[in-house]
Amino acid sequence: MYSTPTYATATGPMVWLRRAEAWLDARGRGAWIAAMIVGFVVAWPAGLALLAYMIWSKRMFSRNTPVRAMTRPFGGGVSQSSGNRAFDAYKEETLRRLQEEQDSFADFLGRLRDAKDKAEFDQFMADRKGDAPAPAPQDDN
Structure with missing residues (x-):
């Protein structure tokens, strides 16, 4: 299943982007939409890039993000x-x-x-x- 990798030794912009992606995934689709709106407000190309990435990675239309696939509302997990x-x-x-x-x-x-x-x-x-x-x-x- 999906697990958040650790990047203790790696550095650079790709590491930052992967951490940001994992952070947004952990918070769900609403966080992605909020980030996209902020991107449009701050710099429209950034918001457009986030929208394109959300559509390309199927985050926009999927019911479950990788992190939320095994969780249910109120903290109950499938394997609990x-x-x-x-x-x-x-x-x-x-x-x-x-x-x-x-x-x-x-x-x-x-x-x-x-x-x-x-x-x-x-x-x-x-x-x-x-x-x-x-x-x-x-x-x-």
């Missing part, structure tokens, strides 16, 4: 123990099962996209050759 071993085991098993379902669904969507891409490519090649379109495969189910 409730104090009840039976409930913690149930929660761990449920989260594992949900992760497996999410992974299998992502695999299914990938296969679906691949099949669609292949069908579109086959149609393109048939049109390019001047052939009649290939019939769509029929499912016997």
Whole structure:
């Protein structure tokens, strides 16, 4: 998972920028937006550069920044123990099962996209050759 690196021996502007980025990430999207507004007020190119970076790095549209991905409101973490071993085991098993379902669904969507891409490519090649379109495969189910 994401961890904030330490820069005890490194110096220079890149170190400062990485520290600033980690500091803003720790405070969430609101801090990034506030920094962008301050950048526009102080020097509009700085605000524009921050806006471009936020869009490029997907910080503008993502729901979770790397640091906040494992936290919940009011300080409760996903891996935090409730104090009840039976409930913690149930929660761990449920989260594992949900992760497996999410992974299998992502695999299914990938296969679906691949099949669609292949069908579109086959149609393109048939049109390019001047052939009649290939019939769509029929499912016997």
